[in-house]
Amino acid sequence: MIKYIETDEYKQIYCPDFHDGRIQKVFLKKIQQEIYVCEECESLWFTLEGIFLERGDFFTGFLKDKGQITKDGFDDWNSILEYRDFVTFDEIKEIVDKHKIKVVVLE
Numbered sequence: 001m002i003k004y005i006e007t008d009e010y011k012q013i014y015c016p017d018f019h020d021g022r023i024q025k026v027f028l029k030k031i032q033q034e035i036y037v038c039e040e041c042e043s044l045w046f047t048l049e050g051i052f053l054e055r056g057d058f059f060t061g062f063l064k065d066k067g068q069i070t071k072d073g074f075d076d077w078n079s080i081l082e083y084r085d086f087v088t089f090d091e092i093k094e095i096v097d098k099h100k101i102k103v104v105v106l107e
């Protein structure tokens with residue numbers, strides 16, 4: 001489990017694996033599933049709680065395994081996925097409280 005989570009002034013939370021980007025919701029159209037992906041390193045989690053409990057999977061690798069993409073760079077991303085909002089602190093507050101995770105506000 002991670003020790004702390006970072007959040008910015010807009011209450012968007014940051015990737016606990018590499019502290020490099022915000023975590024964005026991505027909807028996979030073909031399998032009708034919403035997942036959570038770091039905008040920078042492509043770490044991937046399947047649940048909000050997973051962000052705190054396990055290291056991220058790798059987004060592109062996951063899509064390939066699932067047969068969602070076939071060849072690098074030539075897939076029709078619009079038919080595969082839809083980028084949604086970034087995950088905000090309000091959405092993960094209960095998990096933070098439950099696991100007593102420290103919150104670091106970035107300046």
Ligand SMILES: [Zn+2]
Pocket residue numbers: 015016017018019020021038039040041042043
């Ligand atoms: Zn990241």
